[in-house]
Amino acid sequence: MQKLNLGSSDLAELAAEVFSRSGTISFIALGSSMLPTLRDGDLLTAVPEDPFSIKQGDILLYRTGDDRAAVHRVSDVSRVSSHRELFLSSDSDPEDHYRISIEQVMGIIVSAVRDGKSIRIDSVPSGQKQTASARLIARLKSLPRRTSARVFSLASSFRLYRKLCSAILRPMVKYEIHPAEKHSGSPGTQADWDWLNAYLFGRRIGSAQFIRFEQDTPFGENPWLFSMRVRSLFRGGGVGRGLTSLAVSSAELAGAQAIGLLVEETNYRAMNLYRSMGFRIVSFDDLSSGLRERVGKGKAVMLLGILDDSG
Template structure:
């Protein structure tokens, strides 16, 4: 069966229209809030149901307070002033409960498929635990695996921030790290780093495998502006492995994003602490200056102190840009996290 990726708004509208018309709706679930009853990648089939007819223990698709589609379990059903209100929560996150008016329910899960086989919906233990607010993720082996990996990443990250580790890693890897412009030969490695294709040979048939990729381009860059402008892809190579990458962009919208910008900086965890981030930033500054740029900007979350201190040591300082600063203030009010603009002059 062909698969189509939809954004949340389109998904919610399509599901609502199909279910309102009496049809069944099938989709692939993503996330871990319903583990182990529903796991990431399970295929769910929903039937139409009026919210007033949903029962305690049902797994339903509903619109949350932000009008986003969510699949969670009904824990409590109550009548309030003649209206039915459902208390809905995720099995694996029982503290995150919501009081949902019945009319926000779109459909009820009637089938779960995992690896091509059907999974039983009637699981009294999981339903009972969820209704009592007991975290069902503790029964999921995958949750324990994720928890162990998170602990390991945290421990490794703490070690990598130690000064002696940075010196040791720098001395061991420093000589083998080479930062350069990406070429078409780097397509596969960049896709693995970013989770999607950055550029393809079909998009740029004149590009050769060993020629740097640098063109006027349009990208679906999620963390920055519309990149219909100049874009350079920078990579750090450790032997035959790609250790990190970054985007250097001169957006077409120079009113909001003037000059050059560094976006999507990423260093593979195993290579962190060896100074690769600094090397990529230096290359970005050199390239921006070589292309006539006066300044380079970047965005960083205010609470990301290690990154803020790194950029400070490299000469970046907090700055303000009229249009963008206002947009960032509005987003911080909505999301509760603030990005700050940091800027430095290009080397001469």
């Protein structure tokens, strides 16, 4: 589901909102730390979990120190007096343990889907735990991909590159909206999710998520655009703009008067993109109390695109 993605602050915020109402949330795995169990692009589903029922082997969705969402496996649970400590590790390096607090835990992963098929997540397959040499080989193999990602990220900061990339890509990229999926838990937790995807020759190169919450929730006043992601090679080519336009069109078709999104205050490129499309920054003080609690002052800026007859 290149929808909500690991490593993003908006996933952490959205998960907190959904879990507070006993809902479930689905998102895309991103990264290699949970290899071989989970791969980049796997669709994960998480549910809220009582921290005191967590056991060794569970895969947790938790907040990192910088308020981003991450997923790792519980390697040990210990009790010190009345205090409970959780130790996590990655499946790619199960012997490297680290500690998190109970307060950082948001939910537990209950299922994973790859290429339309469910995969096992209950344990690291026997014989597949990586040795130190295997981890080194894996890192060396991924070096060209990581290096190219940095190069293209740097190139996309130049206007000439962006114009050239956009001119080439625009006529070839196809955009699709996947059927809405309704998640519900207890009454008042329903939300409709549309997957917005960009394809080039059948390969997904970008995605975002269009979400509509129930009216009586902090995010319920208008639909939301979450988790914009474009592959590094294609950044600057207008894919993000195309996905945003698709979300705006979806909001218009749904009869909404506005569409909202969250963006990091330091993500100036994204903020400029949204401004150029008619979005405006909403002052923190103008947000509802519920949204202020979810967004967090100084951590992110709420952008709200007002849809009117002028387009």
